Structure formats: C-alpha cells, structure tokens
Amino acid sequence: MNSSKQTASTSFKAPDSSSLQLNDQGRLRHFLTTENLSKDILTEIMDVAESFSSVADQAVKKVPVLRGKTIVNLFFEDSTRTRTTFELAAKRLSADVINLNIATSATSKGESILDTIRNLEAMHADMFVVRHGDSGAAHFIARHVAPHVSVINAGDGRHAHPTQAMLDMFSIRREKKEFKGLKVAIIGDILHSRVARSQIHALNTLGVQEVRVIAPSTLLPSDTKSLGVQVHGDLRSGLDGVDVIIMLRLQRERMGGALLPSEHEYFECFGLTAEKLAYAKPDVTVMHPGPINRGVEMDADVADGKHSIILQQVTNGIAIRMAVMTLALGANRASDSS
Amino acid sequence: METGLTSVDIESVIEEMANQLALQLKQKNIDSPLMIGVHTGGLWVAERLHAKLGLTKPLGEIDISFYRDDFTRIGLNPQVKPSQIPANVEGEHIILVDDVLYTGRTIRAALNEIFDYGRPDSVVLAVLVDRGGRELPLQADIVGMKLDLSPQKQVKLSGPVPLALETNRI
Numbered sequence: 001m002n003s004s005k006q007t008a009s010t011s012f013k014a015p016d017s018s019s020l021q022l023n024d025q026g027r028l029r030h031f032l033t034t035e036n037l038s039k040d041i042l043t044e045i046m047d048v049a050e051s052f053s054s055v056a057d058q059a060v061k062k063v064p065v066l067r068g069k070t071i072v073n074l075f076f077e078d079s080t081r082t083r084t085t086f087e088l089a090a091k092r093l094s095a096d097v098i099n100l101n102i103a104t105s106a107t108s109k110g111e112s113i114l115d116t117i118r119n120l121e122a123m124h125a126d127m128f129v130v131r132h133g134d135s136g137a138a139h140f141i142a143r144h145v146a147p148h149v150s151v152i153n154a155g156d157g158r159h160a161h162p163t164q165a166m167l168d169m170f171s172i173r174r175e176k177k178e179f180k181g182l183k184v185a186i187i188g189d190i191l192h193s194r195v196a197r198s199q200i201h202a203l204n205t206l207g208v209q210e211v212r213v214i215a216p217s218t219l220l221p222s223d224t225k226s227l228g229v230q231v232h233g234d235l236r237s238g239l240d241g242v243d244v245i246i247m248l249r250l251q252r253e254r255m256g257g258a259l260l261p262s263e264h265e266y267f268e269c270f271g272l273t274a275e276k277l278a279y280a281k282p283d284v285t286v287m288h289p290g291p292i293n294r295g296v297e298m299d300a301d302v303a304d305g306k307h308s309i310i311l312q313q314v315t316n317g318i319a320i321r322m323a324v325m326t327l328a329l330g331a332n333r334a335s336d337s338s
Numbered sequence: 339m340e341t342g343l344t345s346v347d348i349e350s351v352i353e354e355m356a357n358q359l360a361l362q363l364k365q366k367n368i369d370s371p372l373m374i375g376v377h378t379g380g381l382w383v384a385e386r387l388h389a390k391l392g393l394t395k396p397l398g399e400i401d402i403s404f405y406r407d408d409f410t411r412i413g414l415n416p417q418v419k420p421s422q423i424p425a426n427v428e429g430e431h432i433i434l435v436d437d438v439l440y441t442g443r444t445i446r447a448a449l450n451e452i453f454d455y456g457r458p459d460s461v462v463l464a465v466l467v468d469r470g471g472r473e474l475p476l477q478a479d480i481v482g483m484k485l486d487l488s489p490q491k492q493v494k495l496s497g498p499v500p501l502a503l504e505t506n507r508i
Contacts, residue, residue: 044416047416047418049412051404051419057425058454058455059428059454059455060454060455062454064405065414066409189340239431245474330409330414
C-alpha cells in the first residue's frame with residue numbers, strides 16, 4: 001500500500017498517546033488508546049454510555065444529538081461486528097454514516113492514506129472511525145486531520161482497541177458496581193491482542209486490585225510484566241479467586257505458525273471449561289469480545305452459561321461507542337467556540 | 339446571591355400547584371396520569387407533586403442533554419443522567435414538571451424526547467417558576483410563581499432538601 005511510504009518516517013512505529021487525545025480544555029477530542037487517560041475521563045465515558053443505554057428503550061431508537069454530522073467508518077481491515085456496532089451507534093445518534101472498505105477502494109488504486117483523508121474532509125466528514133492492520137495508524141490520521149475532525153481508533157495492529165476495552169470496563173462496572181478490590185484475569189493470546197493492552201491500561205487506571213494474564217509463554221509479549229500484571233502459565237492457579245474472566249480470541253489469522261502446538265492442545269491447557277471455572281469466585285463474570293471459537297477458547301456450555309455476559313457486551317458496545325462519538329464531537333465543537 | 343427569594347416557602351408553593359393540578363385533572367377526567375420530571379430541579383419538584391397527588395404510576399425522569407439545540411456550541415453536558423420513562427407512553431396523559439420556565443428550549447427538547455417514546459394522548463406542563471423571556475411559543479398550564487427578571491439574572495433551584503430559590507447576576 002502506498003501509505004506506508006508516507007508514514008514510515010512519522011508515527012507508525014512509536015505511537016504516542018497522551019496530548020493528542022485531549023483538547024486544550026482536557027476533554028476527549030480523539031479516542032485512540034486507553035493509555036494515559038485519567039480515571040475521570042474513563043469514568044465519564046462510562047457515565048455517558050449509561051445515559052445512552054436508555055435510548056434502546058425508546059420506540060424511536062434515536063437521539064438527535066449528532067444530527068447533521070457525517071461519520072466515516074474507515075476500515076482498512078475487515079471486522080463485521082465492530083463496524084456494525086459503530087454504524088448502529090452513529091445512526092442512533094442521528095449522524096450520517098458512510099462505510100468505506102479501503103481494501104476494495106481507492107488506496108488499492110494507488111491513492112495514499114492522506115489523500116483519502118483529504119478527499120473525505122472535502123466531503124465535510126466530521127469523524128473518522130479507523131480500523132487498520134498497522135499499529136499507530138489511527139494516531140497518524142489523528143495527527144493530520146483538519147482541526148474540526150475527530151478520530152476514533154477501532155483497532156490498530158497489535159497496539160490498541162480502546163472502544164472494545166471500554167465496553168468491557170462498562171460491562172464489568174454494570175456487573176460488579178465498582179472496580180476497587182476486583183481480581184481480573186485475561187486469558188489467551190496476549191501477544192496479538194490490541195484488546196488486552198487497552199484493557200490492562202484501563203483496568204489499572206480504574207483501580208482494580210489485580211490484573212492477571214494467563215497464557216502460554218509463546219503468546220505473551222516480552223514486555224508483559226511492565227504493563228502492571230501478574231503472569232500465570234497455569235489456568236487453574238491463575239483463576240483462583242478471580243471476580244472477572246476475560247477470554248481473548250485466538251487470532252489464527254495473525255499467527256505465523258509454530259506459536260501453538262494445536263488447537264486441541266491449547267483447549268486442554270487454556271480452554272475455559274466448567275471444571276476450571278470452579279476455581280474462580282462463585283459469582284465470577286465471564287466475558288469474551290467475540291467472535292468465539294467454541295471448543296478452542298471455551299466450552300459452549302460456559303459461553304452460554306449463567307456466568308457469561310458475552311451478549312450484554314455486544315449491547316454495551318453500542319452505548320460505549322455512542323458515548324465516545326458524542327464526547328469527541330462535543331469536545332471539538334466546544335474548543336472551536338472558545 | 340441576592341433578593342428576598344430565600345424567604346419564599348417553596349413547599350407551600352408546591353402545595354398550591356398540587357391543588358391546581360388536581361383540579362385540572364378532574365376537569366379533564368384524567369384519573370391516572372404519568373408524571374415526568376426534568377433533571378435535576380424539575381425532578382425535585384415532581385417528586386413532591388407526585389407524593390401530594392398520590393399518583394400510582396411511577397415517576398418518570400427525563401434528561402434532555404441529547405436533545406439540546408446547543409450541542410454544536412457547547413458540547414455534551416458531562417452530568418447527563420439516563421432518562422427513565424416507561425417504554426411505552428402511547429395513550430398516556432403526561433404531566434411534565436420543570437423548575438424554571440425561561441426560553442422554552444428545555445421544554446421543546448423534553449417534548450421531542452417524550453415523542454420518541456411514543457404518542458401520548460396529552461401533555462400538560464407544570465413549572466415552579468415562570469420567569470418570562472420566552473424564545474419559543476410555549477406556555478405552562480400550572481405555574482407556582484411568576485418572577486419578572488432581567489436577562490442578566492439567573493434563577494436557580496437548589497435541593498433536594500430543602501428546596502430554595504436563588505437569583506444570581508450573570
């Protein structure tokens with residue numbers, strides 16, 4: 001892709017995360033990562049999402065708050081669920097939505113990523129929701145968009161997937177009421193997971209007691225411990241006394257062979273079954289970002305069991321995305337007028 | 339803070355509002371209305387009216403932040419709360435309650451939100467204070483008290499216990 005030529009020297013390698021996301025009044029203007037965002041900002045996102053959750057009760061499941069705004073879903077990588085929930089969130093806010101699947105679009109004809117952005121800005125887009133296979137892509141776009149445009153990261157490479165992390169935080173808060181004292185285990189393919197990184201940052205900022213990651217050593221990044229987590233290689237001991245279990249999807253499409261002996265063996269060691277679940281607290285909550293590989297990451301009877309909130313996560317994802325879109329576009333407007 | 343508003347007995351003003359409401363409901367043959375309070379001050383007034391009238395349907399709450407007409411100027415109100423309105427307002431007689439009626443923009447937003455829940459049979463508006471200064475063609479059916487204030491002044495209800503009115507120069 002042509003874009004790599006322009007971006008290699010700037011930001012794809014080392015995405016910074018702090019000042020870019022906030023406007024001069026400290027409000028969320030872009031949402032690129034959960035890293036370096038304050039507890040207040042993360043809490044505000046969840047509080048606003050809570051308010052949006054009642055929109056689904058309305059006969060007309062829409063509020064007019066983003067009427068007249070144009071949101072572009074810019075997907076350089078496929079994701080049906082994430083794109084659909086962003087689209088639905090935008091529509092419930094009365095925004096106009098365009099879905100661009102860039103893999104089949106102009107960049108394949110040689111247009112650079114910045115030319116694509118400039119063209120969409122010329123069409124008066126107000127927000128880009130960006131999914132990209134390269135870490136730092138959303139940061140790069142955020143750094144180059146016009147001042148009135150907001151960027152939401154819908155997943156970049158192995159780096160971050162902040163709206164997924166926040167919908168998980170929101171789901172945990174709805175189940176457990178507060179984060180203080182919680183023990184949370186994240187299980188599976190940490191190495192390839194942008195979700196896990198964003199979750200770990202958010203969980204630590206929100207003040208849980210303990211974050212554990214449970215994974216085979218081949219699926220752990222080398223810097224795992226520096227993220228502020230405890231590492232377990234054994235599922236049973238890792239699950240001991242946990243309040244929340246977050247399963248990760250085994251990202252077969254990102255694996256370059258040899259990291260796993262076989263899916264069957266993975267399930268034997270790290271697959272969540274009713275027997276292993278018994279090591280956790282009796283009121284443990286089981287989560288999974290989807291799509292589930294049944295019989296690989298978890299047993300079907302756990303996925304569909306009474307501890308599972310997997311489908312509530314999907315519903316909560318719409319409210320979280322509505323919240324982030326509204327806050328970001330609101331912060332942009334507010335900073336314009338000041 | 340200034341003026342002698344602190345001496346106003348808010349509870350007795352609300353008592354009188356309840357009497358007027360009871361009379362209107364009787365005249366209109368409405369026996370089971372749905373009362374909805376506008377966050378935050380309107381909800382405090384509505385809680386008292388709801389108790390005084392002995393209404394059977396649970397009190398609804400509405401937060402109009404997502405329906406405001408000034409989002410593009412001031413962004414989202416960070417203190418937004420969830421609205422709690424029965425999923426179906428179809429055929430209901432609604433009593434909408436707010437603390438201060440001024441430009442009418444809040445009430446316009448509240449009406450728009452209510453109609454996204456369905457088509458009520460009727461809506462009446464009850465406000466604790468009508469301070470004039472309307473920018474939209476809206477009037478209240480029940481008014482606790484009228485205040486004649488210049489645009490440079492702001493009137494604010496504090497609560498929930500006790501309720502008190504303050505005016506400030508802005």
